Amino acid sequence: MRAFKKIIISLAFGTLFSSCTSLLYTSLDVLRPAKVAFDINANNLLIVNNTVKQPIDYGHKTQLLNEKQKSVLIATDSLAIFCLGSLTEEMEAKDFFPSVKLIPNSINESVGFESITYIDEDKVKKLCLENNSNVILSLNKIKVNDDLNEYYINETSTYLSALELKFETNWSIHYLNNSKPSSIQFKDTVYWESESYIRRKAMADLPKRADALVDGALSVGQKSISRFVPYWEKVDRYFFYSSKKLMKQGMDSVYVKNWNPAIELWKQALNKTKSERLKAYAANNIAIAYEILGDVDKALEFATISYYSFGQLSLVDYDSYIRISEYVTELAQRKKEMKILKKQLGN
CATH class of the missing domain: 1.25.40.10 (Tetratricopeptide repeat domain)
Known part of the structure; x- marks a missing residue:
């Protein structure tokens, strides 16, 4: 049990x-x-970063008022680390597994961001034996498309600035004595908006884009806990x-x-x-x-x-x-x- x-x-x-x-x-x-069930005999969990870094020129768009959309350069190389750090902290707090360990730095040596490379069977055995684990939860890809948009609302004569982050993650579960991993994908959206009569203030009240990306990655990690372990949800009931x-x-x-x-x-x-x-x-x-x-x-x-x-x-x-x-x-x-x-x- x-x-x-x-x-x-x-x-x-x-x-x-x-x-x-x-x-x-x-x-x-x-x-x-949980949305995904671990094998009942999986006791000691190892969380592994198996991602390839997203290129700095991939997925970052800005659309200012009366201007053409443009791409911007933003470093996202630490998103997987923040996401997995957040998930590991939540996983430890749940006490679902007797032990939870994290390999924060990527073990993936490939360079192709678009393709997904799963941990092979020999590597799974090696990692499990080195970390005294019998199950691995691997993050194989984290991709974000972020859009910064600016609008003018005629009805209220105000400016609206909005920052939307759309995350896609690919995960796999590997067992020490099972060569067939299970793979799952999730999508998460994080959104901010700010409205003001002053255009500059509407934009300034949004979080800095780099900070927002970190917050988004942390949020993805926190949300993922309910996908992998049972979770408590508050509900309302009504007596007559x-x-x-x-x-x-x-x-x-x-x-x-x-x-x-x-x-x-x-x-x-x-x-x-x-x-x-x-x-x-x-x-x-x-x-x-x-x-x-x-x-x-x-x-x-x-x-x-x-x-x-x-x-x-x-x-x-x-x-x-x-x-x-x-x-x-x-x-x-x-x-x-x-x-x-x-x-x-x-x-």
Whole structure:
């Protein structure tokens, strides 16, 4: 079983009034599976820079107001180092692998930037043995196209300057005893804009281009962590509040996080009432409580009951109906994700 840093779910409550319906919303952390799964036996990770430097005259364009577009020269030779440094720091913080090591300087001796050269089997074995690793995550290419543009907005009589960075990265995963690597590609965009009545100020308020490229590379590394290891995502959930006795007693238990007593009270309300609206409210609340307890199957069961109860109403709160519909869809997706997570975590 993989080690994974335990996150304590924190609940922050607030009240929302929507179409005469009183809601109590809360936020919780949900574990999402990685986009790419490592072999469960891959324990000691080695992150390798296998890139060729992007030429200084490649991909840098400037389009100033009333001028022709021109290419500019910018050194991007350190982008891979910043990207991998950021990724390594995030990977270490996750505690997903017992050990994480980084080779920051490129091991790639080729000169062709456009082509991709993967680490060969002999090199994989050598690197793994030298670094006591059994899996390599290799960055084989990082390419950026950056555009600096300047506009005049007639409606507001202002100048707008925009800097957009479009990154493309190619990665591969290599195992010590497996000659077939898996390859994946990602695209990321980082964007800044500045608006002012003064043309020079609009441009000056943007970050310096070289600094922006470094920030962009760091951002790519940070974003990549959720592609390679499971990650926590904050989501909002909405309890229905009702003045009915059992519903209210259930909510009193929520405030002190007594989820099982709350569920039992809401189940009583669900079974005793003839009101489809109250059934919808109670079933929704039960679903959320079960999700917080980690029982996604039960959560989906009662969210579905809530959805169909809302459908029986002759006069339905449209916002509530859409919200429960989306919740059912999300729980169904979470159920699929749980199966993937079990494989990724070795449960």
